[in-house]
Amino acid sequence: MTHVVMRNNAxxxxxxxxxxxxxxxxxLSAPLPELLAEVNAEIVDTPITDPKxxxxxxxxxxxxxxxxxxxxxxxxxxxxxxxxxxxxxxxxPMRPVPPSLDVRTYGGAK
Numbered sequence: 183m184t185h186v187v188m189r190n191n192a193x194x195x196x197x198x199x200x201x202x203x204x205x206x207x208x209x210l211s212a213p214l215p216e217l218l219a220e221v222n223a224e225i226v227d228t229p230i231t232d233p234k235x236x237x238x239x240x241x242x243x244x245x246x247x248x249x250x251x252x253x254x255x256x257x258x259x260x261x262x263x264x265x266x267x268x269x270x271x272x273x274x275p276m277r278p279v280p281p282s283l284d285v286r287t288y289g290g291a292k
Contacts, residue, residue, distance in 0.1 A: 204272050209265055217265075221272055223247035225264065239267040247271055 228250040241247040269276045
């Protein structure tokens, strides 16, 4: 099983604080730099080399979300995983991700 991890130490619903929620169409079609600016996130390369690790997002209570991505992966793979993580980060109404990916959320509001 492959892993996409999301650590969220912020409020449970980031999207609710936005005046216009991110739509799935926009999530899938916006240029990545524009999309990341819209959700206040940045990509950070991680030294993790496990082939089953695809990425992780860490959202602090205040500040920029960090999308931790393994270096050396294909542009298509990185683009896809980033869009999945951003969608999960803002609570976009997405279809379930493929069953081969294990997407988990840790922390957050209780």
